[in-house]
Every structure is written in C-alpha cells, then in structure tokens.
Amino acid sequence: MNNNRQAHIYEILETISDPEIPVLSILDLGIVRDVICSNHDAIEIIITPTYSGCPAMDAIAFDIKLKLLEAGYQHITITYTLSPAWSTDWMSEAGKQKLKAYGIAPPQTLSSRINKMLFETEENIECPRCHSTNTQLLSTFGSTACKSLYQCIDCKEPFDYFKCH
Amino acid sequence: MMNENKLVSSTLQLADSALILGQRNAAWCAHGPILEQDIAITNITLDLIGQARNFYQYAAKLMNEADNKNETEDTLAYFRNERDFKNYLICELPNGDWAQTILRQFFLSTFQSLLFEKMMQSSDTQLAAIATKSIKEIQYHLKWSSEWVIRLGDGTEESRNRILAAVDYLWMYTGEFFIPAAYEIFNAADLQQDWLHHVAIVFEEATIPFPAENQFMQTGGKTGMHTEHLGFIIAEMQSLQRAYPGAEW
Numbered sequence: 001m002n003n004n005r006q007a008h009i010y011e012i013l014e015t016i017s018d019p020e021i022p023v024l025s026i027l028d029l030g031i032v033r034d035v036i037c038s039n040h041d042a043i044e045i046i047i048t049p050t051y052s053g054c055p056a057m058d059a060i061a062f063d064i065k066l067k068l069l070e071a072g073y074q075h076i077t078i079t080y081t082l083s084p085a086w087s088t089d090w091m092s093e094a095g096k097q098k099l100k101a102y103g104i105a106p107p108q109t110l111s112s113r114i115n116k117m118l119f120e121t122e123e124n125i126e127c128p129r130c131h132s133t134n135t136q137l138l139s140t141f142g143s144t145a146c147k148s149l150y151q152c153i154d155c156k157e158p159f160d161y162f163k164c165h
Numbered sequence: 166m167m168n169e170n171k172l173v174s175s176t177l178q179l180a181d182s183a184l185i186l187g188q189r190n191a192a193w194c195a196h197g198p199i200l201e202q203d204i205a206i207t208n209i210t211l212d213l214i215g216q217a218r219n220f221y222q223y224a225a226k227l228m229n230e231a232d233n234k235n236e237t238e239d240t241l242a243y244f245r246n247e248r249d250f251k252n253y254l255i256c257e258l259p260n261g262d263w264a265q266t267i268l269r270q271f272f273l274s275t276f277q278s279l280l281f282e283k284m285m286q287s288s289d290t291q292l293a294a295i296a297t298k299s300i301k302e303i304q305y306h307l308k309w310s311s312e313w314v315i316r317l318g319d320g321t322e323e324s325r326n327r328i329l330a331a332v333d334y335l336w337m338y339t340g341e342f343f344i345p346a347a348y349e350i351f352n353a354a355d356l357q358q359d360w361l362h363h364v365a366i367v368f369e370e371a372t373i374p375f376p377a378e379n380q381f382m383q384t385g386g387k388t389g390m391h392t393e394h395l396g397f398i399i400a401e402m403q404s405l406q407r408a409y410p411g412a413e414w
C-alpha cells in the first residue's frame with residue numbers, strides 16, 4: 001500500500017519542473033532526495049537545493065505541495081536538507097539528453113575537479129547546435145546560477161553550459 | 166560539546182559577513198562594466214545571500230532552542246542593530262571602483278576557500294553541511310576574481326594604477342580574518358600562511374608588488390566595532406522591514 005502511494009507520488013513529482021529550466025523535472029535534476037510515506041496519511045518530501053542561493057527552491061516546494069494537494073494528498077511536509085550536498089554528478093542521463101535537446105550543454109566534468117581549476121577552463125564543451133567542440137568560454141557566470149556562457153567558434157552561436165557543481 | 170553561545174556568535178559572524186558583502190556587491194547590479202561582468206558579480210551576490218540565509222536559519226534554530234525565542238533568518242538580518250553585526254570590516258567598505266570591488270572579493274574568496282575547507286571537517290554537522298554546500302560556489306568566485314586581479318594588474322596603465330590603489334586601501338583590512346575573536350570556534354590564525362601564499366601566487370601573475378610585512382591591521386568588525394560605513398548600509402537594507410515589519414513580496 002505504502003509502496004503504491006510512493007510510486008504514485010514519484011509520478012506526480014516527475015511532472016514538476018525547475019522554473020528556471022522547464023525542460024528538466026525535479027527528479028531529473030536530483031533535487032528530490034526522499035519520499036517518506038508513514039502508515040497514516042502523512043507524507044514527507046525531502047528536497048535539497050542545487051545552489052545555496054537558488055531562488056527556485058521556494059517555488060519548487062510550493063509546486064510540490066500544490067500538486068500533491070490537487071491529487072488528494074494531505075498532511076504534506078517538505079523538508080530541506082543540505083547534506084549530502086547536491087552535485088551535477090547526480091543529474092540523470094535522461095536529464096542530460098533533455099538539456100542538450102533544449103539547447104543547453106549538459107555538465108561534463110566531474111564535480112571533484114572544480115577545485116583544481118584555478119587557471120584552467122573546462123575544455124571541449126560541445127555546442128548543442130552543431131556538435132562542434134571548438135567552443136570558448138565567454139563568462140563563467142550566466143543567465144542563472146547554474147550556467148556559464150559559451151560560444152561556438154564554428155557556428156558562432158552563443159549557448160548556455162550547465163556548469164559542473 | 167561546543168559552547169552554545171560561541172556557536173551562535175560564530176554562525177552569526179559568518180552570516181553577517183556574507184550578507185554585508187552581498188549587499189555591497191548587489192549595488193553593482195546594472196552598473197557593471199559590461200553585461201557579462203554585471204551578471205557575474207550579481208551571481209556571486211546571490212551565492213553570498215544564499216550562504217547568509219543558511220547561516221541565519223541555523224543561528225535562529227539554535228537561539229530558539231536555547232532561549233525559547235522567535236528568531237528567523239529575517240529577524241536576524243533586518244532587526245539587529247549595527248553593534249550586533251559581526252562582519253569583517255572589509256565587507257562593509259565602499260565598493261569604490263571595479264578594481265576595489267574585485268580585489269575585496271578576491272581577498273575574501275581566498276579566505277573563505279580555506280576557512281570553509283576547514284569547516285567541512287567540523288564536528289558540528291550543520292556548519293559542515295553549509296560549508297560543503299558553499300565550497301564549490303566559492304571556488305568559482307575565487308577563480309573569477311583571481312583572473313580579474315591578474316587582468317587589471319597586468320593590463321593597461323590605468324587598470325594597473327587602479328588595482329595598486331585598491332591594494333593600498335584594502336590591505337590593512339585583511340589582518341582581521343586571522344585575529345580570532347573570543348567567541349570564534351574556528352581558529353583562522355593557522356590559515357594565514359596559506360592565505361598569504363595564495364595571494365602571492367596571483368599577485369605575482371598580476372605583477373603586483375607584494376605588500377610589506379607587519380603592517381598595521383584594522384580590527385573590530387567581529388566584535389561589533391564598525392567603520393562609519395556599516396550604519397548607512399543597514400539603514401538602507403533594513404528600512405523596509407523596520408517601516409513595515411513582516412512585509413513579504
């Protein structure tokens with residue numbers, strides 16, 4: 001019974017997206033850490049922020065509550081946890097493919113590499129339009145906290161890169 | 166067991182430093198030298214405010230558990246007075262020009278990268294979690310600000326003069342990182358050599374002469390003794406909540 005309920009809740013969560021990257025569900029992103037169904041009808045959803053200052057978190061928590069209420073669930077608790085810290089390594093393979101199709105280059109460096117990058121940049125980021133790896137970093141900080149701005153030298157198109165984190 | 170008051174004060178110190186620097190950097194929004202860099206400094210601001218929120222939320226929880234209070238992240242940010250703020254003095258100094266803002270960010274990010282590495286090992290699991298959450302963001306701030314220090318120092322005569330003036334102005338505020346306040350649970354004194362070493366690497370690349378040793382250093386921010394600048398920041402930052410307590414967007 002609880003397992004059924006949990007599976008149904010996951011189906012609902014799959015329909016909720018990150019407002020800043022609507023093509024990704026919060027499951028693709030790895031934001032949902034756990035769904036706990038007690039023997040009564042209480043439900044606890046445990047979520048973790050992508051970035052310390054992620055302005056989307058409040059909107060996401062609100063969306064989760066709203067969608068679950070609409071589906072008839074009550075006694076919903078949303079718990080924030082910081083540990084273990086979210087990492088782009090958790091993004092699902094399906095999520096990476098969706099990002100690419102949407103025009104955002106998915107993260108390709110392992111999170112553990114970041115602190116070794118003082119005078120290096122991430123190399124060979126593939127252009128999501130023409131698939132050339134002849135690309136250059138324009139700015140480490142892009143339109144949202146999770147993205148850097150790149151440009152393809154071959155097709156000249158600027159594009160977002162979901163930077164590793 | 167850590168002393169509870171020390172833990173609260175230390176957490177507030179970290180929160181205040183992130184908030185006040187965030188508030189300062191935020192003033193660059195729509196005033197950056199070019200669009201990409203305007204976006205960069207405001208992204209860094211967002212990360213700093215995020216850090217501040219995590220620290221304030223934790224401090225509020227500790228205070229409420231200990232004293233049956235009703236603190237929140239907002240009451241701590243918006244209803245404390247100047248003398249209660251514990252931020253490093255360097256965070257409250259005026260932005261000055263781009264060189265001064267960049268150099269301050271570089272000094273603080275270098276320090277934070279060392280301090281937060283240490284904090285990640287803390288026996289306090291929440292502080293360790295906040296540090297782990299923040300460290301990758303700090304690495305990006307550090308990389309970005311280091312590149313800018315090099316670009317300005319090794320750039321044109323104008324950019325070089327500006328970054329040298331910024332070094333002159335800001336250097337005396339960097340000692341405060343390493344002089345512990347009585348309440349501080351992380352002793353940063355042993356991070357000083359590493360900090361000097363990192364700064365020296367970037368200064369060398371930027372061809373900026375390293376400041377002379379044993380200069381006079383300003384202190385006081387961590388114990389609430391601020392420059393005249395903090396009062397103005399707080400007046401602006403808190404005015405809305407003071408006039409309309411509890412107002413929400």
Ligand SMILES: [Zn+2]
Nearest residue numbers: 127130152155
């Ligand atoms: Zn291309």
